[in-house]
């Protein structure tokens with residue numbers, strides 16, 4: 001692409017990202033490609049906070065990301081990604097599990113698939129799949145940034 005930036009457009013085949021210099025520049029990206037570009041360029045914020053384990057009742061750290069939160073500052077359309085967190089984007093999950101000992105690959109018999117999840121630091125119990133948080137700032141204890 002040229003010196004322009006990608007903007008979200010609604011085309012014949014649904015939404016896509018097109019260069020801001022269209023029609024001079026016809027560069028386009030599919031939405032998943034745009035998201036990946038964004039992560040490669042800016043990294044992704046990983047949020048960590050404390051949760052009481054449902055099993056042993058002790059406090060354990062849990063980690064997740066709220067990609068929609070950063071992306072929706074690029075374009076409000078990304079707020080539709082609301083609710084996407086640990087277990088949903090495999091490349092981020094893999095990095096997270098390499099950096100955080102309590103984020104582990106788990107197997108679900110019901111779903112018949114592997115997925116990444118937070119486990120309790122003390123007893124190893126799985127701490128749920130998704131965390132619904134409206135504003136990540138509500139839960140920030142500390143913030144680390146992983147660059148892909």
Ligand SMILES: [Zn+2]
Nearest residue numbers: 002004019025
């Ligand atoms: Zn361009």
Ligand SMILES: [Zn+2]
Nearest residue numbers: 053056120123
């Ligand atoms: Zn526990």
